[in-house]
Amino acid sequence: MRGNAIGEGSSATLIEQLVVGLPTGPQHRRRGQLAPPPLGDTAKRPQVSASATKALLSREYEGRAPVVFLEGYGGIGKTTLARQICELPRVAEQFAGGVIWTVVGQSRTGPDLASHLADICEHLSGHRPTTVDPLLVGALLGEILDEGEPVLLVVDDVWTQEQVDAFLVGGARSARLFTARNMGLAPSVAETVEVGQMTEDEARVTASAGLPALDTAVLDSLLRFAKGWPVLLGLINASLRAHVRAGGPPAEVAAWVAQLVASGGPEALDATMPPHMRATVGATVNASLDLLSADERERYFDLAVFDEDAEIPERVLALLWGVTGKLEHAESRRMISLLSSLRLVSERWCDGEPAFAVHDVLRSYLRHQTPEHDLASRNQALVRALRTLLPEGRGDHWWLLPPRETFMLQHLPYHLQAAQAHAELVALACDPRWIASQIRHLGSAVPAVATLSGIDSARAAAIREVLDRDMEILVPEVAASAIAATLASRLAVSPELSDVVARYLDHLPRPLLRPHWPLPDTEPASADGHTGPIGDCAVSPRGDAIATASDDRLVILWDPVTLRVRHVLRGHSERVRACEFSPDGSLLVSASTDGTVRVWRVSDGCPVNVFGERAARALGCAWSRDGRWVAAAAGDGTVTIWDVMTGETYRQMLSPSGNEWDCAFTADGGGLLSVGEDGVLRAWDVARAEVRWSRAMHTGRIRCCAFSPSGELIATAGSDTTVRLSRADGEPVHVLRGHTERVRFCGFSSDGAVLATASEDRTIRLWNTANGQLVRVLRGHTDWVGAAVFLTDGSRLVSCGGDTTLRVWDLAAEAPPQIVRPGRRAAGCCAFSSDGRQILAGHSDGLLRLLDVTTGEVRFEAEGHDGRVLDCSVTPDGNVVTAGGDGELALWDVHTGKPRLRFVRHSGRIWGCEVSADGTRMASAGEDGVVRIHDLRSGAVLNELAHRTGHALGCAFSPDDSLLASVGDDGKLRLWDSHTGQLAATLETGREISLWSCRFSPNGSRLASVGTPATALALWSTADRTVETYIPIGGDRITSCAFSPSGRQIATCGDEGYLGVWDVATGAPLTGIRVAFPLNRCAWSATASGSVLAAAGNGGLYVFAYEEE
Structure with a gap:
């Protein structure tokens, strides 16, 4: 190993x-x-x-x-x-x-x-x-x-x-x-x-190891003195061996060492050490130190400056000894070897070079033996030595320490404090350049917070508050300036730090992103809760808790009466797709596209266990009825069962569907259902990990499956808009028709008499399971409904959806449901006007706003859609085109605030819309797999372009309007003749990826595409239609990209909240900035005051200035 x-x-x-x-x-x-x-x-x-x-x-x-x-x-x-x-x-x-x-x-x-x-x-x-x-x-x-x-x-x-x-x-x-x-x-x-303590035999072996036979009485006296303490016995043995190697007769050496340790005085050392040992340690250490010359002892006492349990690179000690003892590097190496041979230090290896450590008992001895003024003097010597690592004339610019000096980046504040350099410590701790350096090289802002916590000043407290609040977004980035940009943007929120930020920005290299508007995510939220679509919810068996799972990477536990947040469960790094309570209600399981399945304790929200493989997206999860097993369905076609307590994988089955969406245990736990992309319901024998039976139930994807409480019925929900009820052996009973869009969820009431279904048509439908008749339709969600779960007594129903709301319906009353709305107004899209003076934003609640880029003043506002606005564009004459989750597509007159035209709607959400450069046409990309080109004057459909496979998620005109590009979740980039509608080319990266966005460069020579998983940004040559460059980005889904007005740079944004800027020619990261919530769209424009980059995200609309000089 x-x-x-x-x-x-x-x-x-x-x-x-x-x-x-x-x-x-x-x-x-x-x-x-x-x-x-x-x-x-x-x-x-x-x-x-x-x-x-x-x-x-x-x-x-x-x-x-x-x-x-x-x-x-x-x-x-x-x-x-x-x-x-x-x-x-x-x-x-x-x-x-x-x-x-x-x-x-x-x-x-x-x-x-x-x-x-x-x-x-x-x-x-x-x-x-x-x-x-x-x-x-x-x-x-x-x-x-x-x-x-x-x-x-x-x-x-x-x-x-x-x-x-x-x-x-x-x-x-x-x-x-x-x-x-x-x-x-x-x-x-x-x-x-x-x-x-060591036994007498063990102590005797330790003290006499490597020595000839010693006089029994003398050895016994040494053993009585050491009292079986291993660290002391080791020091005694090292001292004996050193003197014997020097030529001393063993008997005389042993007697001399015994007399020496016996005459040592008591030392107040480790507080955890029993009192009778404290004198023993001092005497034993003194016996070892007697083997050193006076200068060598001084160099050993230099080690008192280092922190507890530190592993110190030998280079650092050589710098210190070069100042305190004028030692050359070779002399330092020999000194360390000597101390190691005497067991006074322990030699180590770190970061590819020699290092050492001092046992904490010996460190305690050194510090108690060193007067405070002497300890300060030795630390001052270390600080002087370390200044030699800085560029000439920059003796206090500690952020310029070479990257390999991670030890000093971690420990320098400790040594400044010990050197009584309080003014320098305060100045350094409050300098953003130092904080950014620590974040970049040490991985987080935690060391900076630790230092600031020890400084009593208003400025230090203000900086510490910012770092504590934004710890999760202050992380190392591929572009060094992105850390600085993020840090500056967060510090600027505090008015008392304005002078700190101003000086910091003056020092930062360009290019750089700076907030042009105040950051929307730093404003207090109006309510607790999710900031992204809520895909699933669950009710505990006793009805005393509600859980929700969201695209914002959070799982939240709610009080079912007050609908207040009890616990926020953090840990997933990508969208959370499903959640379910254990049968006794004490645990909750969640499944995420990050590939993990996590088990949480409901009482306090603490994590209990983590299962899964990151390579496969976990899409659905289930508990066995006895609470022993957890199962998950994954995007690679696997269905896996784990033992909850041990974490062991119990069984793993592979479905030929290639993509399993949900699973459910039989009542006895011996069987498991799974459903997937191929529309087949499979029943697995858990013990054998084999298919018992399978039945084709739906045309296309089955999103959900559920057993009735008695286990007699199975419900499945399909993308073909139907819900099917079957017997436990798969024999069909009823086909439930009524939904007009894909059905995402199905679940039984506690008595099994009613089935609730949730669909992308925004409705919840309640069905009589005995006769298959529709009982009731619940309307109110303004986007797809992710789940609808009965409370225990069946009198109330909990639902959640793409509109980021949690709703509780009283089924006995006609009153509107209780609603928990998001605490922030998310922005789903943004676009600049052609002159760059205005920016359009479409929000999750359907609101449209056209704002002045310079002042932020609202120029136009309208309730544009029933639900999320997913994309938008500004026509050359300044009017507005929007596409929504309601399937509507409209052209708005910014002067009247009214729609000028409503276009032929899509079946399902419209993810993309784009206006041609000449302003005569508009293209739309729908979830129904259709791309349309519309006449902007009459609203007529000029061409309808079928993707045939998957959903169309984005589209873009070339600058000369001759081509239309479209992308979708089948991973293909299609080029169409925008006038004839003929397919000109189909481009594939050769990677399994869903494409979410595409954009032409300003001169039309390049075409960019991004998607999920976020392996790379692909830059295509439009001339030969091949990939010119892959720019590795990593992370979760990349949702959008935008070329700069010059075409020399390209920006990307995504679910991780990072807005990055890359060099188109080289692929190098130039700069970036991170915000607190996922980003959905980005847009770039040139204005009179400079280049402006905007991003629409779950925290709101962000507008940044891109500074190149």
Whole structure:
């Protein structure tokens, strides 16, 4: 196995691979393993080792791998014992995935602990979580552990319950081995092993290792002095061996060392150490230090400056010793080797170079022996040494430290504080250039927040408030200036920081995006809740909780009476497609297109477990009736069942549909239904993982399936607008017709007498299951309805939808439903007028607004659509064209505020509309797979262009109006002759992707396409119709792209809230900015005052100035 340890102050960039004593065959290779440094000569402790190993390898509790705690005082040998256990052959056999080792330390709490966990996740998987909640990052770590073979996760030096809990989430197949000084941290599932003093035999072996036979009486006196304390015995042994190597007779050396340690005075050291040991440590350390010259002792005391559990690069120490002792690099290397041979330091390896660490007991001794003024002086020397790393004349520009200096980027504030350089520390901590550097190289704003928390000033408090609030969007970016742009945009929200932001912007290189308007997502929301379409909802079995799953990546738990938010469940990184309560209501499962299936505790919203594979979108989920299993249907055709407690994959079935959308367990748990893209209902034998029977039920996709409470009936909801009721063996009973668009959901009442169905026609329909007759139609949603679930007694119904509302219907009354509306007015689209002076925005509630780009003043406003406005365009004469989720397409007169023309509607949502350059025609792209070209004067349809497969999601005219491009979820980019309607070319990237947007460059020579998954932005040559460049973007769905007026740059935006700018010729990232919510459309224009880039998102309409100089 290969790996290294993460210790105090580490970041993912400080981790390098080391060879340790475990097999290195293919079965033991794990990407990015983390393991302890190699052991030196250490005495074996067979008794306590046997107890710990037995607990670790043979014990299970409630179906999960063992959790073992090694408890004992500092310096008692817990870490050494854990390292020895890791090297046992039986450990290699038991844990095929190897050993993962991390050091926590006393100071890691809250966001700092989350950052440390994120370091581990990033190193293991290449993905860094951005949340500052340790439990959520711990859940991701558990997910990563579940992706491979079982591992042994060693968590060294934990101090608090928060630390322990974060490392216990998920990863049920992987064992945990903790070391802790504090008692009472071990959970009930853990076995505790007390690590006490060495036995006499173990102590004798440790003290005399590598030495000839010693006088028994002298050795006994040394053992009585050390009292079985491993760290002291190691120091005694190192001292004895050093003197013997120098030529001293062993008997005389032993007697001399015994006399020396006996004369040592008491030292107030580690507070966790028992009082009788404190004098012993001081005397033992003094015995080792006696082997050093006066200068060498001084250099050892220099190590008191470093933070607890830090792994210090030798380069850094060489810089310090170059100042304090005038040592050359080679002399520093020899000094470190000497200290290591005396067990006064431990040699390590990090970031591809040598490093070292000081045991915390020895560090405590050094600090207590060093007067405060002397400690400050040594820290001042370190700071002077580090200034040599900065460019000449920039001695306080610490943000210019070379990127490899991650250790100092992490620890410099600590050393400035210790050096009593308070004014410099305050100035540095409040400088955005330093904060941005830490974000870029350390992965988050957590270190900056930690420093600011220790500064008592109004400015520091204001900056800390901003960083705390926006922690999740202050992350490393592909374009360095994007971090700066995002940071500046968030700081600018605080009026008291205006001077800080102004100076910062003056220093930043261009190109740069700056807010041209105030950021809409920084304004207080009018209500809590979702900011994106809500695709699913669920009601707990007792009716005491409601859950919702949304495209905004959140799952929310609600009070069913007050409809107030109880808990917001964060962890999914992409759209959440489904959620369902466990049979006892204590847990909730959610499924997301990020490929994960997550289990949450309902009482407090905390994560319990994470399943799934990131490569396959999870689209539906279900509980077995006994609550033991969770199943999920995925976009790669798999249906997988997991054991909820252990996280083990119990069964996985592969459907020939290629895309399964939903699943449901039979009452006895022995069978499972699944439905998918091919319209077939399949019944699986869970034990055999085989199809029992299958039946073609619908034409095209089946989106949902459900069993009646008795298990006698099956309901399926299809894209063919029908709902079908069948017997438990698949025999048809009723076909329910009435919906006019695709049906997304079906669910039974608790007595099975009524079936509720939800459709993209915006209605909920209630059906009598006995005769198949329609009972009632509920109208009110202004977009597709995602789900409609009965409360327990059947008197009320909960629904959710694409209009971002949650509704509760009283079925006994005629009154309107209770409605929870989004707290923000999302913008679905935006477009500039031809002169760039005005910008049009279409909103999720159907509102249209035309605004002055300079002042933000509203020039035109209308209630344009019944539901979301999905795309818009401004005609050359200044009027407005809009397309909506209601299937309507209209031309608006901005002077009267009335529609001038309404065009032939599409069946379903219209995702794209574009006006030709000459203003005579307009194209529309619909979910019905049709692209139309309309006459803007008469409204007549000039051409109807059929995609034939999938939905049409976007369209664009070429600058000369000769071509029309269209894209859809079949991944094809089609070029049409816009006058004849003939298909000119069909372009494919060769990648599995749904295309959401396309745009021609201003001169028509290039065509861009983007989509999901967001693997790349494709730039096509319109001349030879081949891909010129793939620009890797990554992340979730890219929803839109826009060329700059010059055509030299292109912007992209997407679900992750990142607006990026790229060089068209080279594909290089130029700049960008991140906002708090997903972005749906972007547009670029030249104005009198410069270049302006706009983005419509779930937080509202964003307008940025693009500054090139």
